[in-house]
Amino acid sequence: MRPAPSPEAREAARAAARWLTLMEFDGDAFDSAALQRWRDSSADHEAAWQKALRLRERFAGVPPSLGMATLDRPAMARRAVLKRALGVAALVPAAWLLGRELPLEVWRADLHTATGEQRRWSLIDGSTLQLNTDSAVDLDLKARRLVLVRGEVALKVTGTTPLAVQAPYGLITVSRGEVCVRLSEHRCRVSVVSGSVQLQPLRGPSLMLEQGQQVSLQAAGAGPVGAFDGAQPDWRDGVLVAHNQPLGDFLRELGRYRPGVLRWDQALESLRVTGSFRLENTDRILALLSASLPLDVQMRTRYWVTLTPRKNIA
Known part of the structure; x- marks a missing residue:
């Protein structure tokens, strides 16, 4: 039996799948330099990306029968069919990658x-x-x-x-x-x-x-x-509570409720957080952190967020 992947490997697979999808479908949001930085930051990241590329090559071909079926269509219809076909060819390896890294028992x-x-x-x-x-x-x-x-x-x-x-x-x-x-x-x-x-x-x-x-x-x-205090509001009430908690620990917990990648500068780890936060809107939680702590929230996309120390502007 294949050993269960670590949480780090699963997160790297998710991120690689997102990068692959951005590269294929959203040129405006895709940032090759940011992708390279992500790959360089961890051996797990680079391994996940190489796996994604290999899967992309495996699924890259459009079936000849599908291509022939579009030849007798008008030009616009032909382009639409091929675009959908190529979209499937790009999404299949991303889904395959996620499926390999997430336990079958979950599905x-x-x-x-x-x-x-x-x-x-x-x-x-x-x-x-x-x-x-x-x-x-x-x-x-x-x-x-x-x-x-x-x-x-x-x-x-x-x-x-x-x-x-x-x-x-x-x-x-x-x-x-x-x-x-x-x-x-x-x-x-x-x-x-x-x-x-x-x-x-x-x-x-x-x-x-x-x-x-x-x-x-x-x-x-x-x-x-x-x-522990069983009367304290928690996830059962849709609430994330912090009492003078290190920001790094708070963000690791918050990351469980956000699809995508949430990263932060190590200089922010020791900042302290106190408050009750509604989990229904994690973007608002990040905005509240930015309003109360010396940090900036950089949203490259909804699914790729980085927190950095706020720079003092003279």
């Missing part, structure tokens, strides 16, 4: 959300399931079990029969209450908003978490139990 999942999307479902017993940005779950309601494939979920159980969340690092069983489960590359964070939940890590003994407690499950077992 096959019963429920999933796109980047920046949040959705809520009511289950047949009255329980509620929410999926955060870029998340996916499979359902096995006969077994009263959800399988977390990717991302983050909130499960609120109101019935008398327990529901379980199966994650790669353990099983989380909710009898009556609400739990948030966030899966990352090497761990799974479990936070109990209300009630209590039982955890069965892959290794080590089971444990019970009560309201206001959270723990990280890893391949080696459960980490130390900590506390």
